[in-house]
Amino acid sequence: MKLMKCMTTLLCAAQICLVSMAGAAPLSITLPPETAAFKPSALPGYPLAQQKCSICHSADYINFQPPGMSLAQWTAEASKMQHVYGAPISDQDVSVIGAYLAVTYGSAQASDADVQAASNPPVDQPPTVSVAKVASALLQDNSCLSCHAIDHKVVGPAYHDVAAKYANDPQALARVMSSIEHGGSGKWGDVPMPPFAQLSSDDLKSLATFIMSQ
Ligand code: HEC
Numbered sequence: 671m672k673l674m675k676c677m678t679t680l681l682c683a684a685q686i687c688l689v690s691m692a693g694a695a696p697l698s699i700t701l702p703p704e705t706a707a708f709k710p711s712a713l714p715g716y717p718l719a720q721q722k723c724s725i726c727h728s729a730d731y732i733n734f735q736p737p738g739m740s741l742a743q744w745t746a747e748a749s750k751m752q753h754v755y756g757a758p759i760s761d762q763d764v765s766v767i768g769a770y771l772a773v774t775y776g777s778a779q780a781s782d783a784d785v786q787a788a789s790n791p792p793v794d795q796p797p798t799v800s801v802a803k804v805a806s807a808l809l810q811d812n813s814c815l816s817c818h819a820i821d822h823k824v825v826g827p828a829y830h831d832v833a834a835k836y837a838n839d840p841q842a843l844a845r846v847m848s849s850i851e852h853g854g855s856g857k858w859g860d861v862p863m864p865p866f867a868q869l870s871s872d873d874l875k876s877l878a879t880f881i882m883s884q
């Protein structure tokens with residue numbers, strides 16, 4: 671990486687120099703291709719690896735591993751970064767990144783059942799727990815629970831029923847966020863739900879995510 675930076679600086683300096691010598695003559699210089707990049711993939715581990723595996727070294731460390739490594743081997747490699755070298759990644763990151771590396775650089779297939787499982791770890795992990803914590807505080811603070819309960823109708827519908835209603839809707843999160851922000855009536859009965867326009871979009875998202883998981 672250092673070497674690449676130097677070369678870029680040199681080329682730029684050369685470009686300025688040549689341009690000023692040759693007046694306004696157009697000059698284009700093709701920079702060497704970026705070799706130290708992660709191979710693109712549709713798997714969720716691709717953006718994660720870009721974020722978390724470039725903190726200490728370039729992607730060349732991954733490029734230089736022997737080909738054909740299995741899911742277990744790549745996951746062990748990511749886990750070694752976490753445990754031995756102190757990479758700031760969670761166990762969930764290790765499994766998601768391991769799956770991406772095994773498919774993109776190793777012998778695994780994106781359709782393998784174990785790759786799929788590793789790429790989509792179960793949702794009841796730490797991040798969701800904290801969403802639940804944040805959400806239950808928000809439910810308390812905004813007296814949502816004076817009109818709603820999780821599993822039975824109060825003034826408004828049970829959150830469980832709201833989750834079921836939107837279960838197959840790809841826009842569910844956005845719709846539920848908007849329902850909370852703007853309130854409304856007529857979806858569940860004649861009683862209106864008041865708007866909560868003062869909530870930030872992060873708060874709306876935590877609430878909607880929580881409600882959708884009931
Ligand atoms: C906290 C710093 C740090 C982070 C973050 C990090 N690594 Fe490393 N990585 C290292 C160190 C240190 C080495 C060993 C360097 C050496 O031997 O020169 C290494 C080496 C490697 C190697 C070479 C083989 C080996 O085992 O030595 C691979 C492959 C690798 N890392 C992959 C990854 C992946 C994948 C990630 C993201 C999950 C990652 N690294 C994140 C510090 C880190």
Ligand code: HEC
Nearest residue numbers: 812813814817825826849854855856857858859861862863
């Ligand atoms: C004063 C009573 C009341 C309060 C307070 C209240 N709601 Fe409601 N809520 C309702 C009613 C009534 C409905 C049904 C509206 C309808 O039929 O369209 C509803 C509907 C909903 C729905 C379903 C919307 C849809 O699109 O189907 C969600 C989600 C919801 N409320 C979340 C919340 C949250 C989160 C809070 C607190 C920030 C909250 N509610 C506070 C009465 C209330």
